[in-house]
Amino acid sequence: MPFYRERFAALGVRADDLASLEDARRLPFTTAADLYATYPDGLLAAAAFDGEVEHLAALRRQLTERLKTELYVRPKVDLVPAGSLPVAEGKAKRVIDKRCD
């Protein structure tokens, strides 16, 4: 990821340096400013799209499984282009969890 590659280089931290928990103290925190600076997808790993339609299908299956592990229901996952979701839709929907323990 270019953002952290540059940040680590600036701090002089290399992957080989990280051997113990003590070494992890040298790593920078991700701050709100970082998130603003890289909005919307600068902190996403770039490997998501490599032009292979079967890799995208695999990504969708993985997302479905990961969400299912969290939600205990199987969600319908669709891959859509960045920025193509209407803003209002996300805001208008409220999910109320009425399940009993």
Next chain:
Amino acid sequence: MSSMNLIAVFVENKPGQTARVTKVLADAGVNICWVTIAHSGSFGVMKFLVNHPDEAVRSLQEKGLMVSRLEVLAVEVPNQPGSLQAVAECLAQHGINVANCSGFVANNRAILIIETHELAKARAALEEQGLRLLTPEEMLGL
């Protein structure tokens, strides 16, 4: 050396998406020499061979589209029965899997475009077979 890059674009599988992507290329003055679309349910990938790949990638990314480059082989084969079979046989003998393949005839020259995960191995095998791999320049000049 004689390898060429396709441009792959992520698109939703719904009306208007091909028009949207090709409009970006048209506006950027990029010429499309070859195109294919593959889909898997609600989304798909369009692949292009263009005359100005850098310009194409830049203009597509500027419009917020997800783009990646993909190296492929373009093989010229005799325009006669059995040519594809000979290529397939050669790849099979070397244990190379073909991920995607497309073929066409232009000016009586038969061209195969082959996508494989073992590109270097496939190139060596085909050249050993005496087949000629086209450079991007040759491909654009067909």
